[in-house]
Amino acid sequence: MARQLNLRQVEAFKAVIEHGTVSRAAEVMNVSQPAISKLIAHLEQDTSLRLFERVKGRLAPTPYGMRLYAEVDRIFAGLRQVENAVETIRRDEQGRLLIGVMPALSGSFIERSTAAFLARQPGVFCSVQSRSSQWITEGLVTRKLDVGLVIAPIDNPYIVAEPMMGHPEVFIAPLDHPLAAKSVIRPEDLIGQPFISFDPDSHTSQRTTATLSAHGVVPNTTMVVNVSPTLCEFVAGGAGVSLVHPLVVGGLRDRLAIRRFEPTIQLDFYLCRIRDSRNARLVDAFMEATREVAAGISRSMPAMD
Template sequence: MNSKQLAAFRAVMLAGSMSDASRMLYVSQPAVSRLIKDLEESLGFTLFDRRNSRLYPTQAAHAFYREVERHFIGMDNLSQAADQIRMMRSGRLRIGAMPALAFSVMPTIVSRFLRSHGDVSAVFAPHLSVELANRVGAQQFDLGVVMLPVESKEIAYGPCYKIDCVCIAPKGHRFADQEKVHASDLHREPFVAIGQQNTVTRFLIDSALRENLARPDERMETLLLSTAASMVKEGLGVSIVDAFTAHTFADENLIVRPFEPSVPLYFGFITPVNRPVSGLAQEFIDSFEAYAAYNFPLTPIEPDEVGVV
């Protein structure tokens, strides 16, 4: 008794005839007949009655089929297990990112990572930081990049960073002649503000303006930094955004200048709590750091530096 004989028997039981079984197995009908005959000789009992050119399974065949089916179910389970092991080796990484990164540099970093890991697939989605923290805590993502601070008992913190925001202005603006833009330069200047939902960054911008007695002409407020950059590009005013967003929009009729006083943006990686960071997730973090360090002045920080406990 061998696997080919068992496969032939199962095919005949499922198809109902030697000819249909041969088509299922992509072998000739005489080959199926020979396999069934050899199996019957090996078992010592008849599997099929042959009447009027048709096959009828015997009672013994039905009993034997139940055992054979268990065998093939086990084989299917082994195949699925092999697929899972293969997926663990090749990997699938679920990444969530705050909009400031998701709509700027992350697509470039993710695509470079996948090109260098040809057997890896990824899920990538933008989410606001608080929502993303909840999703990472619920293990819907393996890795998240959030604006700090966020607090959750269900997440653990990976590397965290600080990067200074910059001033962006439409092409042809007077700021093009300045090496830097100071908060006092924004007094009565048409301005695109970021929303209060960006709590820390908005607070720091407002503090810098207030301390320098600057009152910009706030033309609009928008939640996303990328939307603010789009509005500036359209000539609606100037704005203060993160360096990643400014870098992405820099070639789109925008002027980018350092801003004083410093307005830092804090962000960092998060993972599900009590779950070790996978090797694949760590490789992605390394890829992010290599790209960001080459293109931006990142400063590593500890999460509690921005009130994360």
């Protein structure tokens, strides 16, 4: 009677496929090469399938082997999802909160929000990761994050996103730039000006480009950056002009000319969480603290007359 498959056989099979040789598979599994060979031989015997061809002393997977590997890989991916779920449950029990924040908010804003949260929830372990909005969205869906702060709207039924700190984009330029003499900047003013843009795939860049295009203006993009602090530094250094959310200017206000831009290009940041968060108590507390900090910042933003 054929023996039942065991997990060790499957792990050895998977390791040989993924690492290419028996020696490397043995190293990864911390066993001897003969042990790996024996596990593979038993797997082939128990399945009555020829999973590998022996070619010049190496194991080359057969079509049967690759078909089996596809199923094994799918099953192990499911196990990784279970591991993520276990970590989520453990995180809730241990008082852990994983926060994803886009670079534009990764300075004083996230520090103030987290400090306000910890003042109410002392002893909670917080992990803050500054990543792209897309990465944060994926992190929420896969439960690698508990809460996220992004700028792009999220169209996902599993994520709840609420806007905060909405504000029209402002024009920024070096202090000595000729356009600094104007109180309001319009699309036609940007014609021929060296323009520093965010990544073309970013939400901010797409909103800005669409508005300028609607007014017949194609910006003279001379530089593309992917994070707000870098963009603002380049503008302050005289590399060009740009349009940004006023919050991202941060500590560079004394080095930049900041002017109202018309027509209005409204930008919102978004505070996000997974809809059925298992860490609900801590997520609720963090979101409440973040809302309060955001409201205070919105009230303090200078008006663009």
